[in-house]
Amino acid sequence: MFQTLLVDDDFLVRSYLKTLDSWEKVGYEVVRDVQDGEEALEVMNQEKIDIVVTDISMPLMDGIELIKAVKKNWPEVSVIVLSCHDDFEYVKEAMRLGADEYILKNTLDENSLLEVLEKAKAQIEAKKAKTTQEKHTKKLIQMGSHTLKYHFFNGVLSQTLEGEVREQKRLEAQIAGSYKNSAVIAMFMHDWNRQNREWTPLEAEQYSLEFRTGIESEIDAVLGEENELKEIIYLGAGIFCCFLDLSEMRRDSLMRQRLTDVAGACFRFCKKEPYSFGISVSSICIGVQDGLRQAYQQARQMMKYGFYDRDSILYYDCQKEVSRELPKSAEKLIHQVQNQTENTEEELEQEAVTLISEAKQKMTDGRILVQWLHKLDESAYIKRSAQVYTEIDSIEQFKMALEESVQEVCKHSEEEIPEGVSHTIKVVLLYLHQHYKEQISLQDVAEEAGVNSAYLSYLFKQEMRIGFANYLQECRMRCAEKMLCDTNLKIKEVAEAAGFNDYHYFSKIFKKYHHCSPADYRKKQ
Known part of the structure; x- marks a missing residue:
């Protein structure tokens, strides 16, 4: 069975397509259906897909951008385009980018789908036969x-x-x-x-x-x-x-x-x-x-x-033996990071210098240091891609990454706090700047500050001239804006990293702030 992914922002179209018997007749299985290109790429990163059936016009990532990404990362995957009559210029562009077939939505039924699926099946089998032959030839050449x-x-x-x-x-x-x-x-x-x-x-x-x-x-x-x-x-x-x-x-x-x-x-x-x-x-x-x-x-x-x-x-x-034990300062630095309001920037930087010095003296295994750095970043809610850690293969690179982590921690603690606010609001702001990426509530913050949640809500609005929930949302939004500009994380990953646990809610709120989608915002920067 050919594993098939349906991509269309119209729920009714996806539902109708799944009811047709043509898929099973020709040997296809619709394993997933999603509403836009970004969700499709998420699925393809997790599951083996043989064929993508995609609409052209979709929000966030349209069919043209999806085809480009599919052909770049999974060239063996076949693509069928769903189109309306007035999409024909887009269809030509899709075919130029590597789409194999297209279906007009206006004439879509059992027979038209069956005909296209049979053509696509023949093309898939021909591709597989060619790939198999190329692999065999290459293997014979390499066998020497x-x-x-x-x-x-x-x-x-x-x-x-x-x-x-x-x-x-x-x-x-x-x-x-x-x-x-x-x-x-x-x-x-x-x-x-x-x-x-x-x-x-x-x-x-x-x-x-x-x-x-x-x-x-x-x-x-x-x-x-x-x-x-x-x-x-x-x-x-x-x-x-x-x-x-x-x-x-x-x-x-x-x-x-x-x-x-x-x-x-x-x-x-x-x-x-x-x-x-x-x-x-x-x-x-x-x-x-x-x-x-x-x-x-x-x-x-x-x-x-x-x-x-x-x-x-x-x-x-x-040479002496490589040590598998972390320097003593490693756990101390994690403790300081977790309690950053109690330590100055100079103290954190000095502890980082001490750790590097101890690691060199002990010749601590580099892999253990990198694992520890990952743990440090998690404790400070610092998001890095897995690629960053795998590319650290020298003490100098480790030192640079550690310094970046310390700077990030200090940046959180140095977020602007207005003059004249009460001690309670200062504690609240420091806590928010450190934990806004988590799923925290007014009650959680009130307990941290040692006050009643209703009182905190009133006091926050009085002193900050903005409601607690709106302030928290602005913190997350600023973080998302920065990540869109400074990283290559997917939009969904940006939303999660910034503290938005609902991807579609994030996109909706982002458009209210910036009058454009997150993807368009990134392109403009």
Whole structure:
């Protein structure tokens, strides 16, 4: 069954479409129906959709914008356009953008829908057949020496290749080294998560090939006639490994010199690359069965030090162990943030400096620091996309993100409070500026201020010249305006982050404030 999404702002049209039997006859299933383009994209981010049937004229995001987004993010998805006669110029634009078929609403019935669905089905099946053939061809091209070598080393590292089977696969992959004595040099791309989003799969594959070719030439110049005693394997996620065979060397000093020379060659090559790389190096490990795996684990362990040192070769023999414990100041800073009215900006900034210093001394695992930062942001109601956290891969980037969090916290506490207001209203305003993104009520704030809710309502209106509910709404609206200008969050995400728990209510109120939709407001900025 083809998973189908209906998109039309007219509830009656969607209801009528779902009653038609043509869907099931041709093998379609209407899994969801929504009223505008933004809701459609939300569904497509959560569920697998094969075909989108969409109206052209809709509020917030119309059919043209939806088709653009669908074809950009899900090019394999087919699109059928619903249109009226007077929409024909829009229909032509939709077809130009990649819509596969269109249906006139004026003539829509069982037969006309059946005819269009059959055409769309044939096109979908043809696309799938073409995609399958392209994938098969690409797989055959990629299956070469690197693939065989990759599977050999992956099998050794995962302990699925041992004994005679290991030796057989080594020979099949034409790997010269026996790896009785071995070492591993890992070259890992900094900022991989960001770069990976910018590359297409083909661009990533092309860069991988160019990198392997270049680094092999650099290392071959060092190894000379013994250049077969190394293999360069791309393991994915921006990690290239040089598996160095030292089995023919008998003296420890010679093996160490060889390892140092090759690591130096890797370092020099990576410095010339347009992207930043870290270099981590294992010790020399002995043993056919476990030596190579142990060396790889050491190199991977040293990659964690790249969070603190992006400019040096990271040797396993020269480093202390990475700590998995947070600095003592971490919990103290969270407590200060949660009670920000009791701390000055200088105190928060100083505690942040202390935390960075302690993290460097303890060599705290960068992943643990990033997880802690996420917790800090949640406690301060600071919204960041998941992408922000995944892209933090150095202590400098962590420091910048932490400073931004502290500034955001301080900004909340420094919201303008009119002169001459009573202590009660000052407490209320400070609480509102910190918690307006939550679902708080007059009663909640009154309890925080230690007064009766009816009295607080009267006092707030008297001193602030605006009702409590309207003031709270204005706080949320200012936040939404800023996020629309400064972030790429979806409109629904902006509404939720600003404290509006009803997306459609937010859009309605926003139009009253600005005489335009949130999407149009964003375009004007």
